[in-house]
Amino acid sequence: MRKDVRILLVGEPKVGKTSLIMSLVSEEFPDVVPYRVEEITIPADVTPEKVPTHIVDYSEAEQTDEQLFQEISKANVICIVYAVNSKTSIEKVTSHWIPLITENTDKDSRVPLILVGNKSDLVEHSSMETILPIMNQHSEIETCVECSARNLKNISELFYYAQKAVLHPTGPLYCPEKKDMKPLCVKALTRIFKVSDLDNDGILNDNELNFFQRICFNTPLEPHALEDVKNVVRKNTMDGVLNNGLTLKGFLFLHTLFIQRGRHETTWTVLRRFGYDDDLELNQDYLFPGLKVPPDCSTELNHNAYLFLQSVFDKHDKDRDCALSPEELQDLFDVFPYMPWGADVNNTVCTNDQGWITYQGYLSQWTLTTYLDVQRCLEYLGYLGYSIIAEQESQAAGFTVTRDRKIDLQKKQTQRNVFRCNVFGDVASGKSGFLQAFLGRNLTRQKTIKEEHRSYYAISTTYVYAQEKYLLLHEVFPDFDYLTDADLACDVVCLVYDVSNPYSFEYCTKVFKEYFTDSRTPCMMIAAKSDLPEVKQAYGCSPLEFCRRNKMPPPQTFTCNIAAEPSRDIYTKLTTMAMYPHVSQEDLKSSTFWLKASVGASVFAVLGFAVYRVLLKSR
Ligand code: GDP
Ligand code: MG
Numbered sequence: 357m358r359k360d361v362r363i364l365l366v367g368e369p370k371v372g373k374t375s376l377i378m379s380l381v382s383e384e385f386p387d388v389v390p391y392r393v394e395e396i397t398i399p400a401d402v403t404p405e406k407v408p409t410h411i412v413d414y415s416e417a418e419q420t421d422e423q424l425f426q427e428i429s430k431a432n433v434i435c436i437v438y439a440v441n442s443k444t445s446i447e448k449v450t451s452h453w454i455p456l457i458t459e460n461t462d463k464d465s466r467v468p469l470i471l472v473g474n475k476s477d478l479v480e481h482s483s484m485e486t487i488l489p490i491m492n493q494h495s496e497i498e499t500c501v502e503c504s505a506r507n508l509k510n511i512s513e514l515f516y517y518a519q520k521a522v523l524h525p526t527g528p529l530y531c532p533e534k535k536d537m538k539p540l541c542v543k544a545l546t547r548i549f550k551v552s553d554l555d556n557d558g559i560l561n562d563n564e565l566n567f568f569q570r571i572c573f574n575t576p577l578e579p580h581a582l583e584d585v586k587n588v589v590r591k592n593t594m595d596g597v598l599n600n601g602l603t604l605k606g607f608l609f610l611h612t613l614f615i616q617r618g619r620h621e622t623t624w625t626v627l628r629r630f631g632y633d634d635d636l637e638l639n640q641d642y643l644f645p646g647l648k649v650p651p652d653c654s655t656e657l658n659h660n661a662y663l664f665l666q667s668v669f670d671k672h673d674k675d676r677d678c679a680l681s682p683e684e685l686q687d688l689f690d691v692f693p694y695m696p697w698g699a700d701v702n703n704t705v706c707t708n709d710q711g712w713i714t715y716q717g718y719l720s721q722w723t724l725t726t727y728l729d730v731q732r733c734l735e736y737l738g739y740l741g742y743s744i745i746a747e748q749e750s751q752a753a754g755f756t757v758t759r760d761r762k763i764d765l766q767k768k769q770t771q772r773n774v775f776r777c778n779v780f781g782d783v784a785s786g787k788s789g790f791l792q793a794f795l796g797r798n799l800t801r802q803k804t805i806k807e808e809h810r811s812y813y814a815i816s817t818t819y820v821y822a823q824e825k826y827l828l829l830h831e832v833f834p835d836f837d838y839l840t841d842a843d844l845a846c847d848v849v850c851l852v853y854d855v856s857n858p859y860s861f862e863y864c865t866k867v868f869k870e871y872f873t874d875s876r877t878p879c880m881m882i883a884a885k886s887d888l889p890e891v892k893q894a895y896g897c898s899p900l901e902f903c904r905r906n907k908m909p910p911p912q913t914f915t916c917n918i919a920a921e922p923s924r925d926i927y928t929k930l931t932t933m934a935m936y937p938h939v940s941q942e943d944l945k946s947s948t949f950w951l952k953a954s955v956g957a958s959v960f961a962v963l964g965f966a967v968y969r970v971l972l973k974s975r
Contacts, residue, residue, distance in 0.1 A: 360410065362431050363412065363433050363522075367438055367449075368448050371475075372437065373414065373437050376474060380515060385505055392413045405519050433470065435470045435518055436449050436470070438471070440475055440479050440483045441478045470498055470501065471490070477506045477507050495533065499521070530620070540636045544632055550690060558604065559598055559599055559603055561600070562601070571744055586600070592609060596610075647730060653758050656723070656726060656758060657733075660748070661742065668740055672684045673715070677708070699806075703792070703811040705720040706796060707795070724813060727774050737754055738751050773826055774826040775931055775935065777848045781851065782860050786885050786916075790852055790884060791829045792805075794816055796921045812831045816927075818924065820932050851881050853884065854884055855883050855888060856890065876937060878934070883911040887918070
């Protein structure tokens with residue numbers, strides 16, 4: 357909302373502009389008035405809308421046209437004053453003042469106008485008959501009012517209307533010619549309806565309406581008030597009320613009614629609460645609240661944000677199959693201005709047999725976005741209405757900024773839940789297969805992926821000592837010239853070579869020597885395509901020997917060319933290395949260490965799913 361309001365009074369000489377201002381300020385009619393009073397400022401606390409308000413007078417006798425034009429362009433609202441007993445002053449409203457103002461203001465940001473008929477004490481009848489046609493012709497006229505500076509009638513009302521015209525303009529909401537809300541306003545209210553329809557059944561039931569009322573207006577609705585509202589909608593629309601709740605049609609009807617009855621501040625309160633600015637765009641402050649992420653720290657969603665995202669998933673998984681069909685996904689992102697997830701997301705996270713993103717895959721993708729681009733994730737949560745529905749200060753409340761990695765290393769423990777593994781390897785060494793296998797896809801399944809839908813990331817969960825952790829795999833482009841800082845900064849490194857290609861191992865040694873010899877990042881050698889016959893690598897020493905010399909665990913054989921789902925052991929190992937980078941390679945080799953880690957994995961993978969099923973059933 358605006359920080360202050362600037363009201364300009366114009367009109368023919370002697371209609372009573374100066375008197376109106378002086379009457380407002382001194383609460384009595386001044387017998388003698390100057391041509392013009394200096395600009396006055398009314399402090400915020402004495403105005404009805406609690407905004408500082410400047411009132412500016414105009415006098416043809418004292419001011420040049422140039423000065424008038426300047427004042428017009430500075431004003432937020434202009435009162436065109438006429439005297440109800442002077443025909444000429446009324447005629448001049450349309451023949452002179454409205455065109456003059458139009459010429460001196462921006463086409464796109466038209467200032468609202470208020471027609472003020474002063475000296476109502478001098479006549480018996482009202483000037484409204486003449487004024488209403490003018491109002492109908494000029495949509496920029498917000499309202500009209502008759503008043504009298506002499507007996508102080510409607511003086512404070514006049515300035516209140518002026519303030520309201522600026523703070524809660526009807527312009528963006530309503531088209532007077534069509535007698536209907538404008539498309540952008542309908543769009544915003546539709547999004548608000550969808551966000552507030554917590555169970556996504558297309559109806560705001562009493563619970564949802566009460567919640568809506570509380571978050572927008574901070575007060576609960578009286579039980580009979582709810583019934584009254586529904587009755588009004590019932591009477592005036594065909595299907596505005598269904599199953600004793602408000603449909604989108606009813607919701608929109610209600611707001612049209614508010615606006616038509618001059619209560620558009622109600623609609624504005626709702627719009628602003630949901631993050632909209634005066635142009636009905638979502639506010640930058642709403643979408644991008646400041647969230648500072650120092651270097652060497654990463655970003656994760658907290659429990660509260662996961663709960664919210666889970667509820668969003670639930671409300672869109674209509675068939676309860678724990679996956680989002682293309683239609684369900686479309687519906688979920690209906691509150692976004694664009695579709696945020698492309699087809700590559702289906703190859704970044706776990707999907708079901710139909711290739712649809714599963715519950716787990718859905719949360720993984722949110723985790724990935726949070727890790728890689730927290731600003732984008734803030735924006736997305738804003739579209740979903742996180743801060744409003746979860747009743748948080750801002751979207752930023754959904755995130756945790758983790759402790760500096762260097763401190764984690766010093767203290768030998770970490771609270772983090774997301775670990776990044778960068779996967780290096782020469783062209784065609786099997787990196788993509790390694791990423792896709794993490795999503796449970798064997799080679800046959802991988803071959804169905806279209807080139808334009810492939811992803812350089814894969815993210816899913818693993819269980820380390822019974823704790824669920826996210827492992828984010830990133831396939832690094834093999835050409836050294838394209839390496840970025842992000843390609844080198846990670847928690848664990850995979851070096852992939854193809855056992856059937858004698859020239860693939862050397863690349864791994866190059867990467868290691870160039871970037872990781874002295875780094876404290878743990879590295880793991882992957883002997884990929886182990887289903888193929890192994891050949892001797894064209895390099896000075898064998899991979900096993902290379903690993904031994906460089907204090908790496910021995911190469912891990914890996915293949916995704918199998919009939920079943922690829923094994924997840926290797927990914928659990930990588931996560932464990934990422935979590936405990938200080939644990940010596942000897943410990944990592946010991947079988948009990950791995951056993952503990954992987955037993956946890958299978959037990960909880962099953963449990964996690966069962967828990968989710970139970971949650972669904974209980975609803
Ligand atoms: P301005 O030139 O538009 O600023 O008009 P003024 O405020 O100087 O008023 C012009 C004349 O109209 C003065 O003699 C005022 O006393 C008189 N006047 C202003 N407002 C009213 C009103 O509400 N009723 C009556 N009867 N006279 C008014
Ligand atoms: Mg004057």
